[in-house]
Amino acid sequence: MRTVEEQLQQHGMKVFICDSADDPEKEKEYLDLLVSTQVDGIIIFPVGNDFKVYNYLIDHSIPMVFVDRLVDGVTSDSVLLDNHAAIFLAVSMLAEKGHENIAFLTLPIDIPITPRLERIEGFKKAMASHKLEVREDDIHSLPRNQIQEKLARILDAENPPTAIVAGNDLVLREILSYLKKQKISIPGEVAIVSIDDVAYTEFYEPSITTIGQPIQQMGIKTAELLLNRITNSDQAPYITYRFAPELIVRSSC
Known part of the structure; x- marks a missing residue:
């Protein structure tokens, strides 16, 4: 979140952070609020699997990027670990x-x-x-x-x-x-x-x-994807980016 915020602030954008606590109802309430506030774009760690909730954003032409998770039936740029x-x-x-x-x-x-x-x-x-x-x-x-x-x-x-x-x-x-x-x-x-x-x-x-996980690189890519969708809404296709993990060997095995 810190990396995303830093990247977006460089482009004059302010970031609002909403914590759904893995609660689909709470997530929906936040998304309704953000839509009514007419935000420029939304980065989501999706909680539920109800594609209608997220397609609602698409219907309102709000650019979005999924992080860490995918949702069946929803077409979006996504950033995940492999x-x-x-x-x-x-x-x-x-x-x-x-x-x-x-x-x-x-x-x-x-x-x-x-x-x-x-x-x-x-x-x-x-x-x-x-x-x-x-x-x-x-x-x-x-x-x-x-x-x-x-x-x-x-x-x-x-x-x-x-x-x-x-x-x-x-x-x-x-x-x-x-x-x-x-x-x-x-x-x-x-x-x-x-x-x-x-x-x-x-x-x-x-x-x-x-x-x-390469957290910083994932954050930079997430911000980049959202900015691109905001400035060029007609671009295509949507892509899922998978980042390579790293084994960090210590003393527990």
Whole structure:
């Protein structure tokens, strides 16, 4: 958001930030407000999967760019991480270190949020490519407040995972909190890799191996796309830009 704001301010544009908190109703209220305010364009981290909400913006000729997520039935410029490549990097590193029982934890997919769905699919493909079995209890999609309870069960199972991939930084926080409380050593008892390279992962003890996103480049491209749509509404075609992830090796595996 900071990068987008800096880029747009250079072109004399002011940025309003609305936080939907992953609530489709709240998102719709904000979009209605922005339309009524006659903003020049909207950058959206889409929450819902109701294409009518976003096509409403198209019908009102308001340029928009999707970030991090896609919505079926909506044609828009989009900026995302290559989620399949990200999870492949994580699984490959763990497989090369000899891990066979690898668990993947992510947030709920009852709302079809693109990174979560793509990372689950990518996890299955990455495990298969390394000829590793994906067990029924290897993939977990659940609310943040249930993650620690789930960890207690899977790590106490007869054949527990020796490595865990966190679907994002919010999941990682819950994993680290649980392991610390239970005095489970990293990577001695369980190795950890997380998608999203947030600041604390470098300074946590042990430091956490992560899959980083080129946040600044993604922000610059997002602002560029929106500016182009604002100044040249007839341009085509719409494009989905996928950015390459980066494996940042630290001490957790």
